[in-house]
Amino acid sequence: MTGLDHPAEPDRPLGRPRATTHDELEAIGMDLFGRRGYENVSVQQIAEAAGVSRRTFFRYFPTKSDLPWGDFAQEVDRLRSTLALVPDQQPLMAALRRAVVEFNRVPAEAVEQHRARLGLILSEPELIARSLLKFQLWREVIAEFAGRRLGMPGSSFLPELIGEIALSAAVAAYREWIPHPSADLPTLIDTAFEAMTDLEGLEHGSAATLAQRIALPDGRSP
Structure with missing residues (x-):
């Protein structure tokens, strides 16, 4: 941390x-x-x-820019191992949603450390550039899993697309979480995946419901 x-x-x-x-x-x-x-x-x-x-x-x-990432390769392996244990009967997006939420769950005593780490990674130009390589490793794990489920190479279009979508959902949740100490990161990520899998529903009422899920204790949304 x-x-x-x-x-x-x-x-x-x-x-x-x-x-x-x-x-x-x-x-x-x-x-x-x-x-x-x-x-x-x-x-x-x-x-x-x-x-x-x-x-x-x-x-x-x-390099210096690798230090804030800690042992990211080990964390990526942890994500891969988590996805390898997913039962075949669990739907693809539901499996990814659960795995990514669990991947981002940290002990209570480490939350502020994790917030500082992500805040640095997503704000410093040198680290943003480094994130292109680091996040590629993460996306590849998601794409590999999606490819197995879809019966096609992980490097093909649809698995790559799913990897990009999953990463975008996670990063959007990070950006909302960093400046809001009262927000809960797993809840934000879970909500991001729920919104992503039903975009049509957002304009038919689900947006307000999802916003309420991530409201802060004082009633404000992140």
Whole structure:
């Protein structure tokens, strides 16, 4: 996670560099991004704060822009494993809806860290550019699943389309969730999928019902 709930690390620890891990380095980097701003933090500064060398940093993260994503490849594998367990009798879009909601469910104590991470990824130009590659991995997993269900290659038009639609629904939910601390991300994503699968119904009354589902405690919608 972002590590924003950890005590601030010293900017330049003295003495023999301590051992570190992927998660610790990520936490230190995210803490520095939160305090100084992403553009104002270098790989060298993150390495110094962690008490490691630049070489060690690059052993864990190919670039600075990879750090906010954490171990995204592992998360993508988790999504793939979740979809592999879906019963064949469960409808395609219902299966995707449930899997994507569960993929984005985080423990209560990590919610604000997750919000800070997504807020950074979806606002910094360098990270937005990096997201094109990262989200492609996510879309491919969705397209692979859709392709199996439709009896065609995951790289063909319809599975690719389903992958794009699913990603758009998730990102739209992220953008609504980030500035609204009282909103619930799984509910937003579930609502986005429900709206997406019945677009015709939105102009026939369902829009108001869906908006009520995601209303904040004070009665406002995100």
